[in-house]
Amino acid sequence: xxxxxxxxxxxxxxxxxxxxKTGSKSxxxxxxxxxxxxxxxxxxxxxxxxxxxxxxxxxxDLLNKIKNEIDPSLAYRRSCSHGVCGSCAMNMDGKNxxxxxxxxxxxxxDINIYPLPxxxxxKDLIGDLSTLYKQYESIEPWLKNTSNxxxxxxxxxxxxxxxxxxxxxxxxxxCCSTSCPSYWWNGEKYLGPAVLLQAYRWIIDSRDEDRxxxxxKVADELKLYRCHTIMNCTNACPKGLNPAKAIAELKKMxxxx
Amino acid sequence: xxxxxxxxxxxxxxxxxISSLVSISHRIxxxxxxxxxxxxxxxxxxxxxxxxxxxxxxxFFNSFFxxxxxxxxxxxxxxxxxxxxxHLLMDYGYGFDLKVANITGSIVILGSxxxxxxxxxxGRSLI
Numbered sequence: 001x002x003x004x005x006x007x008x009x010x011x012x013x014x015x016x017x018x019x020x021k022t023g024s025k026s027x028x029x030x031x032x033x034x035x036x037x038x039x040x041x042x043x044x045x046x047x048x049x050x051x052x053x054x055x056x057x058x059x060x061d062l063l064n065k066i067k068n069e070i071d072p073s074l075a076y077r078r079s080c081s082h083g084v085c086g087s088c089a090m091n092m093d094g095k096n097x098x099x100x101x102x103x104x105x106x107x108x109x110d111i112n113i114y115p116l117p118x119x120x121x122x123k124d125l126i127g128d129l130s131t132l133y134k135q136y137e138s139i140e141p142w143l144k145n146t147s148n149x150x151x152x153x154x155x156x157x158x159x160x161x162x163x164x165x166x167x168x169x170x171x172x173x174x175c176c177s178t179s180c181p182s183y184w185w186n187g188e189k190y191l192g193p194a195v196l197l198q199a200y201r202w203i204i205d206s207r208d209e210d211r212x213x214x215x216x217k218v219a220d221e222l223k224l225y226r227c228h229t230i231m232n233c234t235n236a237c238p239k240g241l242n243p244a245k246a247i248a249e250l251k252k253m254x255x256x257x
Numbered sequence: 258x259x260x261x262x263x264x265x266x267x268x269x270x271x272x273x274x275i276s277s278l279v280s281i282s283h284r285i286x287x288x289x290x291x292x293x294x295x296x297x298x299x300x301x302x303x304x305x306x307x308x309x310x311x312x313x314x315x316x317f318f319n320s321f322f323x324x325x326x327x328x329x330x331x332x333x334x335x336x337x338x339x340x341x342x343x344h345l346l347m348d349y350g351y352g353f354d355l356k357v358a359n360i361t362g363s364i365v366i367l368g369s370x371x372x373x374x375x376x377x378x379x380g381r382s383l384i
Contacts, residue, residue, distance in 0.1 A: 010263035035263055043263050091265075094272035117267035120260075127265055181277075184267050228284075229347050231276035231358055245353035252350055 002185045015044030018070055024051035029110040030062060032074065035121050043121065046071070060088050060099035062111070063125075076125040083238060086173030089116055090125050096175035096236040116178035118187065129174055135191050136172065139199040139218070144210040160206035167201040167246065169239050170194065176233035176243045182226040190226035191218070193233035193243030200246040203253070219254050227251075275362035283340040286333040293330045331376050336369035 006012075015034055020027050027049045035043035048066050055065050060081055067074045076099075077087040083101040090099055091114040093107040104111060119127030148154055177183050177192035191199070196218070203214045218224050224247070233243040303310050317323045343361050346352050352361050 004268060006266060006269065007264055009261065010265075012266060033265070037262070091270060094270055112270070114270055115265040117265055117271055119265050120262040121265050122262065128262070179271065181268065228280055229276075229344065230280040231353075231355075232271070232274075234353065234355055234358075235274055235276065242353055242355075245350070248347060248350050248353060251348070 009042060011042055013042050013044045015046040018046065018048045020049035020051060022051045022054075024053055026052045028052050028104075030066065031110055031112045032063075032066075032125070033114045033121075034074070034124050036073075037123055055104075057103050057105070058100055059092050059102045059104050059107075059111070059113070062104050063099060063113070074125075075123045084171065086171035089173040089175045089178075089238075091115065091117055091178075096179045096238075098173060098175070098238040101238055116174060118178060118184040127178070131187060132174055132177055132192065132194065135195045136198060139191070139195055139202070139214070140210075141198050141202060143202070143205065144208055147209060148207075154207050156206055163204050163206070164201060166241055167197060167204070170197055170201070170241055171239060172198075173238065175236045175238055179232040179236040180227075181230060181232065182228060186222060186226050189222035191223050193227070193247065196224065196227070196250060197241065197243040197246040200250050203250070215250075215254060215257065218250060224250060224254075275359045275366070279340055279343070279362040279365050282336060283344070286337045286340070289330070289333045290337055293333060296330070328373060328377065332369055332373040335372035335376070336365065339365045339368050339372070 012033070030048045030050050031045050032048065033043060034046050048070055050062060050065060050070075055062055058081075060078055063074070063076055063078075067076075076090065078100065079085040079087040081088070081100040083098050086098065088099040089096065092099065092102055093112060096116060099113075113125065115121055115125045115127045116129075119129065122128050143154075145154065172194060174194055176197075177194040180193055182190055183192040199214065199218050202208055203211050203218075208214075227244070227247045229244055229248070231244045234241075234245070237243065300314060303314060318327060343352065343365055346361070352358055
């Protein structure tokens with residue numbers, strides 16, 4: 001159901017203000033969504049004044065600086081810091097992306113950082129993605145091929161291989177799915193752009209023999225057709241992929257097969 | 258325990274861009290058009306019932322509010338039509354490139370305003 005307002009326990013309050021202690025001249029205000037599961041209080045927005053003279057270029061560097069130098073209680077996921085693992089996906093300046101690849105000087109004014117939208121928050125910037133992972137499991141994201149008993153590699157023509165370009169690069173960071181209003185309102189039933197892109201990745205693979213079954217499984221009013229080509233997903237993808245196009249191809253396959 | 262966790266902000270904080278604006282407007286104008294078509298049907302039926310009722314409609318449509326409704330409906334129909342063409346192309350698999358989607362989206366927004374003006378001017382010249 002479309003629900004515009006946040007539930008009562010999710011209303012965001014004004015939080016603490018951390019004043020700069022370094023005496024730096026080039027300060028920026030960073031507003032960060034905080035929620036501590038141990039207190040039972042509502043989420044709040046804490047504001048940090050950060051010395052930008054001694055801060056590397058990406059938003060993740062900014063968060064690390066805050067955690068190391070100002071407030072060690074800040075919680076967020078991060079791992080590779082090179083845009084490969086997808087751990088540090090969050091909402092920065094009103095748009096989803098990876099904190100490790102987003103330069104903070106692209107953001108004008110105060111820097112606003114929130115967790116990925118419309119998720120149950122576990123702590124601060126960490127959202128609960130277990131529904132998405134379950135949906136990912138439901139499309140059986142592995143190669144199904146029973147007829148090929150070769151001990152050697154399962155070969156593919158260059159042309160067939162090129163069909164996977166723009167799909168295999170997906171790192172499942174969930175930036176696209178959590179940017180999608182359809183996924184916000186129907187997240188339990190609609191598979192969402194990330195999972196549908198993955199579904200398409202296996203359906204289009206020439207080595208896979210389960211295409212018909214996969215298509216049948218995904219052809220559902222709610223699972224697939226809740227995509228209304230809003231294109232927030234493509235707009236958000238930090239890897240420059242196009243989930244909206246993948247979904248359109250799925251729909252096309254279903255009517256032309 | 259788990260369900261008592263707060264929900265992270267969504268539509269309150271997410272940035273709008275051309276594609277999402279066109280998409281939501283497409284849905285809103287769609288609903289308006291359903292009422293619009295019903296309204297036009299009633300108008301036609303009303304015209305059949307003679308000169309006096311025609312006069313009443315004429316006065317209403319020449320009032321400020323009447324003009325606002327006519328222009329609003331014209332825009333809503335124009336927008337829906339152009340946006341529908343955009344969606345049709347998307348159903349064929351075209352126009353998903355971000356740049357192209359932004360351009361076609363802008364064309365829909367600007368085109369609907371231009372079309373409204375054209376229809377208005379053309380309609381005025383007929384009277």
